[in-house]
Amino acid sequence: MSTERQMVLDTAERIFAGGATPETMWQQVIEAGLPALLLPEADGGFGGDWGDAFSLIRLAGYHAVGLPLGEAIIGVALFGSEAISAFDSRVVFAESASGTLDGGNFTGILHGVASGRTARLVLASIAGQTVGLDISGAIVTPGETLAGDPCDSLEFRAAPASLCPVPTSLFALGALPRIAQIAGAMDGALALAIGHANERQQFGKPIGKLQAVQQNLAVMAEAAAAVNCAGQAAFQAAGQALVSTGGAVKFDPEFEIAAAKLRANIAVDAGTAIAHQVHGGIGFTQDYALHRFTRRLYVWRAEFGNERFWAERLGVLTAVQGGDKLWAYLTARSDLVAMGAA
Amino acid sequence: MHMTVQTFSVETLTPPPDATALRNQVRAFITANIKRDDPRRLVNSWAVPDHDFTRALGEAGYIGMVLPTEYGGGGRSQTERYVVLEELLAAGAPVGLHWIADRQTGPLLLKYGTETQRKRYLPGIVQGKIFACIGLSEPGAGSDLSAVRMRADKVPGGWRLNGQKLWTTNAHHAHLMLALVRSERGSERHAGLSQYLIELATPGITIRPIIDLAGGHDFNEVFFEDVFVDEDALVGTEGQGWAQATAELTLERAGPERYISSLGVLLEFIRMAGPAPDAATASVIGKLTAELWTLRQMSMSVLAKLASGEDPALEATIVKDLGNLYEQEVVRAIQAATPSGFDLMGDSACAKMLSLLVQVAPSFSLRGGTREILRGIVAKGLGLR
Known part of the structure; x- marks a missing residue:
């Protein structure tokens, strides 16, 4: 990532962590130009790639921010600079x-x-x-x-x-921000849980020293890792789709988005259950921040395709390839996306 | 960004420029050389010994691909090797004989070995003629590897070895064992351990089979009674065995084999389901495919880190745990989703694969570090102590 794009993330971090009301924060996000992340610099954007988009939307999730930043970023990329000039992003x-x-x-x-x-x-x-x-x-x-x-x-x-x-269904494009938001919120809840486990003393020691707690948090961390990796890859596939819509190659990223949203939805199970279990009663209170993550995770896993929807859809997309062609299909797609990103 | 927790740093693997051509070459090689008579072989890929296949693979230049050409290696990139590995595993190719030598012993000798050791063993490894096994576990040292008691005593001209290794995969096929041995008398835990490369034909070594619950023979117990090895058998630095062996475990845990080895049964299930499955069947296929796709992304990310010279030990551990869970879930989910009337003891390819896998699946989360050990490593990486 370029220095300038790292600066975008640093700016975003300050805004997300600033604790403004949603309406004020949304105004700050727009004034900082974050929705223009994917637009070329010549069009007033940051010239970011879809990996950057994942990082930025994920960061919002990490701070339990419920603003439609992902929709704005993707919407501006699809609609062009008119979305900024005529519709304020x-x-x-x-x-x-x-x-x-x-x-x-x-x-x-x-x-x-x-x-x-x-x-x-x-x-x-x-x-x-x-x-x-x-x-x-x-x-x-x-x-x-x-x-x-x-x-x-x-x-x-x-x-x-x-x-x-659009290069795929709008519904699939709508799932993209939710994947990145889930990835961020999973890590945000994990950070809270690790902090709590290292501080909370029971049996004369921090509960994070108990193997049962350690093993559960490892499971949660692995689930978060899976979503982060899947999300990054799905965003790259979406980027490939937009790159190739103008050219000869037509690439529909629905397969990758379906897999990543499904994986993210499934990961929410482990993420929310373990985070709450580790926190005990404190995590169940309105004062403590955990519910800002977990309640959003319950929402985001249902929006733009729940487990049933994407499991059936991905199952159909896979079955159409058949057992003989599936592996060649997977490798050809990932080789193409990686080449495009390189 | 410095404030944020992210357990898995994602890196994008850039495939070799000729990835498509390379995949096609490997696929053509596999088609020409694989035996398809027994479907069970296709889901047990890296446990199936096949001398003809391994020899042909060596001749084709697909073993020791990243080793330097001066030792007979291919001088190819890590990403080229990765492409070849995943193609072999996805096809269920029988790679059991050379797998450990290619994955661990070759790279370890290149990193820590003497020139004599490299010249002596690497060309044979590359040709698919020298096979290796790893001597870590012992009767009293399973998950707690630092309890190793096998002993090496310094004697004129070399070392004298005494002790026992257990659960040694492929010792009955291997020419070499890379063993973790206590080389300092009275030392404890991680100190005083060294690695030795032992030729298994040396007098004083006895190998006995351990037959698994499905009748398979992967594991062995290996006894050492006053076995003399010369000074060249020591690998790396005396007393640094623990650090060397754990670095080697990253290689063991980082590869694609941890999630692809059950792919054959998923493909067979998809064939059985046909192009327009009912919703329940589609849902099972969808979930298994989502996890397969995700694990592949994770595995490629680990390789990207490895290829750029970073140490992906934590990421590799995460991928191994998730990969093992997945391999077990594939078996469970497919057995649960087979249509009524499906005969597990029947002649269909799916039945033959499943009937083997349901029995051997418990071992997936035991080998190469138990689930509990792996999660302990992850927890430590999270800052829980």
Whole structure:
């Protein structure tokens, strides 16, 4: 990573750790230009790659930040610099949509829009097409996730929808930020658990000296390691997809995203259960920070594809290759992605 | 970023520029040389001895690939070797005979060995003619390796060895044993240990088989009674055996074999399920594939670190534990998901593979460091003491 990109991460770290209210923090994130991470420097971005995007979104998760930063980063990359100039980088995704596209105008309701009330542009998949909708004409029904983060419904009436071509389903692209957020939150909860285990004295010693506790935390750390590795690889695959959409190679990163989101969802089991077990009663209180991680992990593992959804989808994608071709399929894809990243 | 915990530093493996061509060459070699008569061989890859295959592999230049050419090695890159290894394992190729020599003994001799030792053994290892085993465990030293009691006493012109090694994989095929031995009288724990490269044809050595619960013969017990070895048998520095042996364990734990070795049964299950499986079957395939894909990314990340000269000991330990869990889960999940009427004792390839794997799977989390030892290492890496 270049020095400049490391500076982006340092800036982000200061913002995420600053403890501002969500609305203020979102403003700070936008003023720092973080959503423009993937745009070329000539277009006012940082010229970051998708590995950087993973690192930045992961960092938000590490600080239990529930802002739709990942959607903004990917949305700006897809929509281009107009997302910044016309929509202040406030781009979000709808998890699902009901309604109709008629002559390029959308009438219907978008559901599961994180921070929809403060966003300006929403990307949604309607009738098999990905479109962008200006939120200023929408009726907002506010809602919130069980972790207390805003998650709204947006109702549109004959709103002009602009086509936004994507290299895979918008649903899969929406899963990407959640993978990185889970990776970060797993490590954030792990850091709390390690700190607690080294401080909390029972039986005349820190509980972190007890083998039963050590073995459990190792299991949690391994789960976090798996998500971090899977997430990094899925983001690189997505980067390959965007690189190649303009050229001859068409690369749909759904396979990698499916595998990584599924792995992340599964890892949340070990992550949340062990973090709470190690913390005992203190981790169950509103005052202590653990629930800021664990309650978001329960939300993020369900958003943009739960375990059942991605297991079945990945199973189908795999079965289509068949036992004879699966290995060649896996290696050809990873060789291609690694070459693209090199 | 300095404040954050991240247990696994991810590095992207850059494949060799000719990866596709190399994969195709290896696949063609495997097709021409592998015996497909018994499906069980395909899921027991690195435990299957096959002299013809190993010899042909050596001739093709796929053993000792990263060793320098002056010792007969290929002078190739770590990433080229990795591509070849994962292709061999994914195909279930019988690599049992030369596996340890290629993975551990060759690199160890290159790092710590004398010129005499290198010239004497490396060319034979590369040709697939010299095989090795690792002498670590003893009756009183399993997970607690520092309890090693086998002894080396200095005598004129060399050393005299006495003691016993246990659970020694492939001792009955190997020409050499790389043993961890107590070379300083009265020393305790990690001190006073040295590594010796012992030719197993030396008088005074007795090898007895240990037959496993499925009837297989991988393990042996090896007895040493007043075995004389010359000074050249010492590898590296006298008294530094512990540090050398643990560095070697990283090589043992870092490879792709820890998650690919059960791939054959997953592929067979996918064949059985067909291109349009029902939702429950698709879900099982999806979960196993997600973990396979993730472990491969992790394994490649470990190799990337190794190739850039870093020490990925902690990452390798994590991959081994997750890899072993996965190999066991593949077996459990597939047996649980076979359709009603599936006969575990039947003639299908899937049944033959499963019937072997369900029996040997418990050993996956015992070999090369038990699950508990590995997690202890991870916990220590987390700063828990």
